Amino acid sequence: MVEKLDQIEELKKLDPKDMYSAVYNLPEQIERAAEVAYNAEIKNISDKIDKVLVLGMGGSAIGGDVLQSVLFKEAKFPVFVNRDYDLPNWVDESTLVFAVSYSGHTVETINSAKLSYSRGASVVAVTSGGVLKEFAQENNLTLVEIPSGMAPRAAIGYVTIPSFVILERLGLISSKKKDIEETVAYLRNKREEFKIEVPTEQNVAKKVAKMMFKHIPVIYAVEEKWKVAAYRWKCQINENSKYPAFYHFFPELNHNEIMAWEAIDNVIKPLTLIFLYTSLEGEMKIRVEFMQEKISARGVPVFLWQAEGNNPLTQFFSLTYLGDFATVYLAYLADKDPFSIGYINELKLRIGQALS
Ligand SMILES: O=P(O)(O)OC[C@H]1O[C@](O)(CO)[C@@H](O)[C@@H]1O
Numbered sequence: 001m002v003e004k005l006d007q008i009e010e011l012k013k014l015d016p017k018d019m020y021s022a023v024y025n026l027p028e029q030i031e032r033a034a035e036v037a038y039n040a041e042i043k044n045i046s047d048k049i050d051k052v053l054v055l056g057m058g059g060s061a062i063g064g065d066v067l068q069s070v071l072f073k074e075a076k077f078p079v080f081v082n083r084d085y086d087l088p089n090w091v092d093e094s095t096l097v098f099a100v101s102y103s104g105h106t107v108e109t110i111n112s113a114k115l116s117y118s119r120g121a122s123v124v125a126v127t128s129g130g131v132l133k134e135f136a137q138e139n140n141l142t143l144v145e146i147p148s149g150m151a152p153r154a155a156i157g158y159v160t161i162p163s164f165v166i167l168e169r170l171g172l173i174s175s176k177k178k179d180i181e182e183t184v185a186y187l188r189n190k191r192e193e194f195k196i197e198v199p200t201e202q203n204v205a206k207k208v209a210k211m212m213f214k215h216i217p218v219i220y221a222v223e224e225k226w227k228v229a230a231y232r233w234k235c236q237i238n239e240n241s242k243y244p245a246f247y248h249f250f251p252e253l254n255h256n257e258i259m260a261w262e263a264i265d266n267v268i269k270p271l272t273l274i275f276l277y278t279s280l281e282g283e284m285k286i287r288v289e290f291m292q293e294k295i296s297a298r299g300v301p302v303f304l305w306q307a308e309g310n311n312p313l314t315q316f317f318s319l320t321y322l323g324d325f326a327t328v329y330l331a332y333l334a335d336k337d338p339f340s341i342g343y344i345n346e347l348k349l350r351i352g353q354a355l356s
Helices: 008-013 019-024 026-039 058-070 107-118 130-138 152-169 177-194 204-212 224-241 257-262 282-297 312-333 342-355
Strands: 051-055 079-082 095-101 122-127 142-145 216-221 246-249 271-277 302-306
Touching: 019 026, 019 152, 019 312, 026 142, 026 152, 026 177, 026 312, 051 058, 051 107, 051 152, 058 079, 058 095, 058 152, 058 224, 058 312, 095 107, 095 130, 095 152, 107 122, 107 130, 122 130, 122 152, 130 142, 142 152, 152 224, 152 312, 177 204, 177 312, 204 271, 204 312, 216 224, 224 246, 224 271, 224 312, 257 282, 271 282, 282 302
Parallel strands: 051 079, 051 095, 095 122, 122 142, 216 246, 216 271, 271 302
Antiparallel strands: none
16 A cells, blocks of 8 residues: 555645745755845944844744754853743843844734844844834844745744854854855755655655654653754644644753653553654763663654754754654644644734734
8 A cells, every 4th residue: 555655746735835845945945044144234233242132933933042052062152042022131232132033023023122122232133024124124233134935934944044144244153154064965965865755664754754643742852952953843743733742851851751651551652752862872871761761661652863963053953854854744644734824823813803
């Protein structure tokens, strides 16, 4: 019998806005994002920056988490991410604020960007248009204008790469050109393994989709730094596949969530577990192997995925690209359109009506 995931023409009907192609074209998107950011005019940025704050929601905020994680070992300044209408009290004239909204219409981001500006922070807008673009233009702010027309979560390259490039251009971090090139080369190579034409038997992304199908995925990052990768998987499963999913990270989960795996069979049975790791050494190896042993013994499917790449940017994308493909395939298996976000739009409409 032909696997459903190998019936390509039928699958395309489930994906009219073509989320699959957006995922497939991520390497080109990252190249374009870097080009746009290297060419953006830098305006009105203080030369006394001592901290960085990324404003955003959903897929755009994840770009801020990536910045924080990738710069973990490098930056001499703190990087924070803010997912709110409001701002922490410490935002001031020496704060560099990236206001990231793919659409430029997300109210939380617009509000916190305006507040940042009123506090005297240096604001950089990363957007494809909307109110955020207008705000940046009206106030002569640095604007990285990215191409429009995608789902924000599919624009992970556009919402992530510009902040690295701007920080590099301001002399606050080392050049990321090589890391971006390595990332693009990795993704170009990998999509040939994950693409729709590769049959399930040889395709890890399709296999992972099958593993998650009719299960509740739990994603564990083996280092706290990479919880952003686990969160990206979770959000992609939620939005692309319309499935519940949960995530956590080591070593913190060994101090609480580990106990959940002692639950009765009926609770444990629907779960499936994915570990994301860069390397397994010393104490971390013991922690992961212990959990793998206990959880497999409960009959829960367990899958381990290792990062590749010699730099943290490539490592992030190598941890998440598999999930981007797998969640589109899971949507196909579940007969869902990976692009649509029904409840999100319905909720926005309800809020809009209530406030008008
Ligand atoms: O990048 P934007 O356009 O601000 O959107 C942020 C988030 O809001 C949503 O559009 C839904 O509220 C998400 O899909 C998206 O990740």
